[in-house]
Every structure is written in structure tokens, then in C-alpha cells.
Amino acid sequence: MATAPDCFYCDPNHEGRLALMMRVGKMREGVLYLFKDQAHKGRCVVAVDDHKAELFDLTEQQRHDYMDDVSDAAAAVKKLWGCTKINYGAYGDKLPHLHFHIVPKYEGGFEFGGSFAIGNDQPVFLSDEEYAEMIAQLKAELNITKD
Numbered sequence: 001m002a003t004a005p006d007c008f009y010c011d012p013n014h015e016g017r018l019a020l021m022m023r024v025g026k027m028r029e030g031v032l033y034l035f036k037d038q039a040h041k042g043r044c045v046v047a048v049d050d051h052k053a054e055l056f057d058l059t060e061q062q063r064h065d066y067m068d069d070v071s072d073a074a075a076a077v078k079k080l081w082g083c084t085k086i087n088y089g090a091y092g093d094k095l096p097h098l099h100f101h102i103v104p105k106y107e108g109g110f111e112f113g114g115s116f117a118i119g120n121d122q123p124v125f126l127s128d129e130e131y132a133e134m135i136a137q138l139k140a141e142l143n144i145t146k147d
């Protein structure tokens with residue numbers, strides 16, 4: 001597994017990441033994070049646990065496991081919070097560590113019917129207790145036992 005110093009996802013103490021999301025735990029090949037801005041209830045990120053930029057940079061087994069993780073995380077978000085549709089986004093022009101945004105959309109809700117923005121000038125922040133509850137729900141739903 002490759003890591004890169006100062007990388008947003010490789011560095012466990014990266015201040016930029018800590019400001020934006022909270023680690024839920026390790027899946028098969030992905031690491032699940034809960035987005036702090038919950039304007040889309042249940043929004044998460046699944047980053048691959050390896051400093052690789054593209055799906056085609058992963059081994060076949062890594063790719064299968066990682067995409068299963070993305071799928072399972074999306075299914076858990078839908079089951080837990082009942083969105084209308086999951087949006088997926090993998091960009092990273094300036095952050096070459098593969099990660100998928102998992103963004104639940106709710107009919108009639110924020111940004112429904114359009115693309116989600118990475119940043120949002122009207123973020124919805126929750127209490128520490130509310131984040132802890134959502135993280136516990138995700139861990140239970142996904143059988144995540146590793147941090």
C-alpha cells in the first residue's frame with residue numbers, strides 16, 4: 001500500500017480533511033468518511049486505502065473490493081436515510097488519491113435534479129452527538145469494526 005506525505009487522505013492528521021469530514025472506519029479496500037456538511041443528509045466519501053489516482057491503477061482485486069465498498073456505502077446511506085437517488089462523484093484534479101463522493105439527493109430537496117457542488121455556501125452542520133449517532137448507524141449497517 002502506497003502512501004504520500006501530506007496527502008489529504010494518506011495523512012491521518014491532515015487538517016484540511018479533518019475540517020471537512022469524520023472517519024467512520026475501514027471497509028474492505030476503502031475508508032469511509034462522513035461529510036461534516038450534511039446539506040445532503042447522509043453525504044459520505046469512500047477513499048481507497050492506497051495512494052493511487054485512478055481506478056485503473058488499482059489491482060483487479062483492489063478495484064473489485066473498492067467498488068463493492070462504494071456500492072455498500074451507498075446502499076447503507078439509502079437504507080438509513082431514505083434518499084430518492086444517490087449521486088456519485090470522483091474528481092480529484094488537484095488531489096490524486098482516488099475517492100468517491102456519495103451524495104444522497106432527496107426529491108424537492110437541496111440540489112435535486114442537478115449536479116451537486118463540492119462546496120456549499122450554506123452548509124448544514126450537526127451537533128457532535130448527531131454526527132456520532134450517524135457514524136454509529138453507518139458502522140452498524142456496514143459491519144465496520146476497524147477505525
Ligand SMILES: [Zn+2]
Nearest residue numbers: 007010051097
Ligand atoms: Zn494519498
